[in-house]
Amino acid sequence: MKKAIFRDLFIFALALIVAVQFWENNLLLTFLILSIYGIREYFWSEKGDNIVFVSGVIIGCSAEFIGTYLGVWTYAAAFFFNIPLWLPFAWGLVSVIIIRVSRPFVGE
Secondary structure, eight states: OHHHHHHHHHHHHHHHHHHHHHTTOHHHHHHHHHHHHHHHHHHHOOTTHHHHHHHHHHHHHHHHHHHHHTTSOOOTTOOBTTBOTTHHHHHHHHHHHHHHHHGGGTTO
16 A cells, blocks of 8 residues: 555656656647556556546646636646646546545545
């Protein structure tokens, strides 16, 4: 269990580093974020991960769209509805990681 938490935190750190390095290249970063999620799912998938991922994409994308539409914030490399193409997929990945890291602490 401890190993899984560290693995998912490493995956989060990797995604963060990739986002910081390649934020200006929407297509490359989208591919990298989806690849990180795909590799994670291939080797360490759990029931419900894809539902959490899609929920994170939908909810995160909705929040980002509303925030940028209302002018609360903007993105320098906006591509799709005033947000970067990769951002919804990052929301999905982070949603899965949050659920997976928090499970041991809530007794599941």
